[in-house]
Amino acid sequence: MRLLPSIVAVYLLVSCQPEERVSFNAAVRPIFNTHCVGCHGGVKQSGELGLIFRKDAMAAIVPGSAARSELIKRVRHTNPEVRMPYERAPLSEADIRTLERWIDQGAEWEEHWAYRAPTVVAAHAAVPAGGNRIDAYIADGLAPHSLTLAPVAPPPVLLRRLAFDLTGLPPTPEEVAAFVADPSEAAYAAAVDRYLDSPRYGEHRAATWLDLARYADSRGYERDRPRTIWPYRDWVIRAFNADMPFDSFTVLQLAGDLLEAPTRDQLIATAFHRNTPSNEEGGTDNEEYRVVSVLDRVNTTWEVWQGTTMACVQCHSHPYDPIEHEAYYQSYAYFNNTADHDHVWERPAVSIPTQALQSRVDSVRQWVEAHGEPEEIVQWQRYLQTREPVLRPYHFEEVIGGVFTDRGDEDFMVLQDGHSFALPSMSLDQVTALHISAGARDATTLEVHLDTPDGPLVGTAALRQNWGSVTVIPLTPTTGKHRLHLRVAGKTGGPLLNVYSVYPQPRLPGATTAGYDEIAMGLVDVVTSTDSVSVPILSENPPELSRTTYLFERGNWLVHGAEVRGGVPEILPDIAPDGDRLTLAHWLVSPKNPLTARVTVNRIWAELFGRGIVSTLEDFGSQGAAPSHPELLDWLAVYFGTELDWSVKRLIRTIVLSRTYRQSSQASPTLRELDPYNTLLARGPSARLTAEQLRDQMLAVSGLLSDKLYGPGVMPPQPEGLWDHIPYSDMRWETSTGEDRYRRAVYTYLRRSVLYPGMTTFDGSAREVCLSQRIPTNTPLQALATLNDPAFVEGMRKLAEDVTEQTADPATAIDMLHRRLLQRPVREGDREALLALYEDALAEYDGKREEALFLVVNVLFNLDEFLTKS
């Protein structure tokens, strides 16, 4: 449980000498937040008094004179009609005294700690032998309670904890044996390095990040169609394994598309913000759900990097923190200009061509690089990678007859015989062809006319019936600025063509060079081929297509307020003006940002210790928890951002090498009572394994685990019929075969509407919104799953079979199993109990040893110790 601000206040009050200064942050703000800001905060300013910003509060405060301050008069008033808090119990005498002293001392306003840059303060305690600086800070917290660090955990326990924390898997029996034989500091450090170097490390770290990124393999809402975005998941795994510095990791995901000539990987990284759900139910408004996605991107960015609850500011100023309503839309402006539009085609996307196609893409790219001007090269690279920027139906002009259906699963212009539309007027000097993305309901002729629908014919194409493909229409060379009209001809009496987009293709450079024709032909193959995996990405609209951002009155997207430009809350350091998403990304990881490093080290800490130094990982604002070890948090943040160069691996290494991390988690009842949530860290961490770890452990100990990395989501066995009955969806769960049946949980296909049951049961995220912390539970449905889930049972049977082959002696078998599953010999008493169970089962199963041993395995798989990392 977090420390209640009022308790902090009382504590500080008691410990303060009368002459000591009253701290606004530690003593005064908690009183305001608890008793006042409900009516005098960011949402309401009753009596036109607000207590969030200094300038507002001074209306009721006379610095230096509590006696003359209206605030004090009101809280002391004897008439309950006038006394504040209105219609509530009066403030305690202690609280009122605090306010008075603070005002008499000059009413100095302080910023909330999290908005000030972290500073390094040395710990009082010395660094203990075999430990590091972390331990000194922890010792400072233990000293007032006369506590010291617990002994180091026994080698098998420690190695199991380390292996799960670094790789998400249990240690192998060989690793355990080696560490038990040599549990030296050097051997431990070597184990740390080995685990950090393992590819399993990235797979494990990805799981937490994917909760923040709300990664899923489907789109959400009614139809919940598939989304091909697994290359983003793989990018995350690779980035962690390569120990990409966290600042680069940040910039690429938020704004990789805005880098100069971004690589394909840099584009894939931006899929971070294309993980937003999209709604394709018939009759839904695409613009409405685009807005929903942008809102989510704002909220997620602020939660992930700033631990700031920006979502509170969508409808009104922040109720507790000094963030004004407008600041929300300043952030919104940064995210409001990407080309995605809740389109059923999930554009824009980056193409990952098949190997065969890739070589043709490469030849076009190399040709352009060899013969094009620098600007052309950039343009062509972008088009070859993303097929952007294109003109979409909302850009079409002078539409005759065509209907733009911008709803749910439709985002095209429907045209019948004789209908036409025009492209915005453009110079045709360099345009040599049009790439039309369209679906033809019947054979259709598409004609391109100059200036009017009946003007000179400059291009034509015959389309066969298809659901959607790209057609290249070469244009007669034309100069000057013109409007191109596209006219449809074909069978009369009904819709013929659905047009998704048009790309005016610029001249391919090098026309006079030998080999040009071949490349030009190759280009047509490249753009019309469907031989690519398309991954949704962020792609900024060009200036002429950019959107204007308005404040939404009371958060309602249909009610526009004033126009707003990109910016950040005033309470935080300045950001370069007139910037874009890239500016924001750089600002987040700039040395002057007080939050990013703190929030990030706190997440890692929480993962390792089960609880953050700030226990509210998602909220570093004044309503969040106060840090249990503020100096440690600041030192870690500064160290991470400077000396460690944002290296996550080195940060984790530092933490797990501390004595604090290596402590035994056993504790006396007295200590448990004194510190039930292990805030002080006088013992080691202990936690039930996560949904992913439980599955991975089962696969690992039974020998089924595949170590294959990457690729599309896989479908391990799940109960029949779970995907049936979803409206307008024919997706099927096709149980994977071969090694794909036994992949790590991070690769399990994640469909938002029907999660893999193991994920739901064991507190996994449905990945609809950003999730900072899963809430661990302990339920009977979990017991049923580990007892009976056929996927688990398969692993248990395999193990029973293996051990039955190795020994005929039940006592030996039980001991082998116990060591393999729990990394230690079986306890006296437990052995007898398991043997008795085996004998009973043997009788029941007519002497079938393997069946009887299966029951023993089933029991071991359900032991608290097996389900827990301690």
Next chain:
Amino acid sequence: MTPLQEAHYRQAELNSRRHFLRKCTLGLGGIALGSLLGCTERSAATHVESYTPPPLAARARRVIYLHMAGAPSQLETFDYKPDLQKLHGQDCPPSLLRGKRFAFIQGTPKMLGPQTDFARYGQSGAYVSDLFPHQARLVDDMAFLRAVHTEEFNHAPAQLLMHTGSPRLGRPAMGSWVTYGLGSGNENLPGFIVLSSGGREPSAGKKLWSSGFLPSIEQGVQCRTEGDPILYLSDPEGMPRSLRGRSIAAINELNQRQYNEVGDPETLTRIRQYEMAFKMQVSVPEVMDISKEPAYVHAMYGTEPGRNSFANNCLLARRLAEADVRFIQLYDWGWDMHGTSRDTGLAEGLRDKCREIDRPIAALLADLKQRGLLEDTLVVWGGEFGRTPMQENRGGTTNPFLGRDHHGDAFTMWMAGGGIRGGASYGVTDAIGYQGVDERTHVHDIQATILYQLGLDHERLTYPFQGRNFRLTDVAGEVIRPIVA
């Protein structure tokens, strides 16, 4: 359990309840508790099996919520609008279309008169159409809300709003809020059970019974009619029941020894969960088996054991209510009458769907009443929105059958039992049933009222997530006092 264990367990339970009550009483503007590491050392949610007396006087102990997914027409069922008949076939006046957003209507649609006949019933004289002859006899037990409104006009978002208080994904379901607030109240069964019929799940799918950001223990459990009624309820193939009992005893024995050595209270909670799991393995199949119900009951509901039907689910709802399950949620798919096919035509499809539900609903109410359960069981009926008084004309064309588009501005719901004033009618719509003109109620008001009947204050039942105290009714909602007895 040994007395020591029992004491530990009670302590854990008490902690979690104390924890809840603190959250509950502080509410918005109080102190957000943030991380919920509040009950036992490691896990947030110790299962609280006993019913926790709520902060307010409870009028109902449980809810049976009947949701007609797809949204039935109010104009053919409960909202009698003879004047609409006079406009039948005329072009819709532009004033009705200005500023409105529709799912499918484009251009100028035609007005569409009611397609059913109405009569008045009971002492209350409530109008009911000829589609509901059985329910018509029970109108004096029902309270009608005739001017319910919602902002959402697409199925999935509107269903999410109705059941989670927000049209977006990610919020907890009403049933999750209720079990979170009251405890499951059950040793043998989950506290929030979902049954679906009609061949498909509702548009918003399993998200409608998700626990969102609440601990996953508050998740609604869907009881299926095929396979295990609850996932993983069956023992591994070939394992005799006696060995299951024997193995759980062994697990708990070893866990007990682990606890004695390490002293982690979480281990004790786990022992308890295994005992409960074993009980559920017995009680769930029992309660889900309707084959042993007497013939007159089957005749009353129109049930056939082994089928998946709304009628079967109504009978199951009664059985679950008898077993004191806290929140019983039924979804019936197939109410989206656009007129694009026979099954979605007002004259054909709607009549069939109404026939499927009329007798079972009447039987459920009568059965609950005769067993003395209606008093403390709140029954709620409705869809996610209503339908337009205009005929749908998607893509500017005429649909082959008579149908209506989605419409959120006015529709009818009813409640019965659980402290609701039978025979009440609240809400008035205009002459064509297009807009509520008086006594309008919003979706959040419905939710506030359901919680109120259960003894929960919708403004105080909050949970901190992403730095904010969330509640079912978002920042709105008022209890609909006129229908409370």
